[in-house]
Amino acid sequence: MPVKKIAVLISGSGTNLQVIIDAILQKKLNAEIKIVISNNKDAYGLVRAEKQGIKNMFISTRDLTCEEYSEKLLEIFNKEEIDFVVLAGFLKILSKDLVMQYKNRIINIHPSLIPSFCGKGYYGIKVHEKAIEYGVKVTGATVHFVDENADTGPIIEQRAVDVDDFDTAKSLQQKVLVIEHEILVSSLKKLCNDELKVIGRRVIKKGDKDEKSIDKRI
Ligand SMILES: Nc1nc2c(c(=O)[nH]1)N[C@@H](CN(C=O)c1ccc(C(=O)N[C@@H](CCC(=O)O)C(=O)O)cc1)CN2
Numbered sequence: 001m002p003v004k005k006i007a008v009l010i011s012g013s014g015t016n017l018q019v020i021i022d023a024i025l026q027k028k029l030n031a032e033i034k035i036v037i038s039n040n041k042d043a044y045g046l047v048r049a050e051k052q053g054i055k056n057m058f059i060s061t062r063d064l065t066c067e068e069y070s071e072k073l074l075e076i077f078n079k080e081e082i083d084f085v086v087l088a089g090f091l092k093i094l095s096k097d098l099v100m101q102y103k104n105r106i107i108n109i110h111p112s113l114i115p116s117f118c119g120k121g122y123y124g125i126k127v128h129e130k131a132i133e134y135g136v137k138v139t140g141a142t143v144h145f146v147d148e149n150a151d152t153g154p155i156i157e158q159r160a161v162d163v164d165d166f167d168t169a170k171s172l173q174q175k176v177l178v179i180e181h182e183i184l185v186s187s188l189k190k191l192c193n194d195e196l197k198v199i200g201r202r203v204i205k206k207g208d209k210d211e212k213s214i215d216k217r218i
């Protein structure tokens, strides 16, 4: 199977980007990061890419509409012949047009168990603050395909973590980040190996013994 060309979009420290870099170096992923793009010029993730010799660029989204910066991204994806896009802490909503042209080829990592604590306004530490405030006993992380709305695409993988009485938003963020790194690599591996099939809102592993019965049920 040919090596998949991926673009990774970031806005911050890039620890999720780093685990993808590490997984490729350890030959765990059938992928090559062709480009890292950030809408934050100070994102440490750009430093991580530079250190690894990966093409990287800052694209300002300030003063641009969603459609305008999405069009810029699409031009780059086409030029680099990108197969899949990973949103790894990218904090801007992508346009419907871009998402449709890359239907089921863009994945996102979110630091909660969707549909809890997600959607517009839910990003970074804010997600964990809401979880602590609500008093949930379990939270976690989700990898999902990206559709035109925030965090509503079909779910690929989720994993839970317990919320302890002494947890703060910060401590919870650290616990969930460990899980994010694990399920992001796991999901990306399945995607790059063409192991995923989307049936309605459900994402199943191809060759699943129940695939045909699931097909009929939906
Ligand atoms: N079309 C889509 N685009 C994006 C999705 C998606 O599911 N569909 N996921 C987000 C990532 N994300 C949650 O996982 C997310 C990111 C940002 C926001 C948000 O409310 N952003 C603010 C601006 C924040 C800033 O600029 O500092 C906003 O848009 O007003 C919600 C969810 C990536 N794109």
Ligand SMILES: NCC(=O)N[C@@H]1O[C@H](COP(=O)([O-])[O-])[C@@H](O)[C@H]1O
Residues within 6 Å of the ligand: 010, 011, 012, 013, 014, 015, 016, 017, 045, 088, 089, 090, 091, 109, 110, 111, 122, 123, 124, 127, 177, 180
């Ligand atoms: N809604 C999107 C969102 O909140 N994304 C979150 O941003 C962080 C980026 O960390 P990183 O830059 O170290 O990978 C991660 O926790 C990711 O789940």
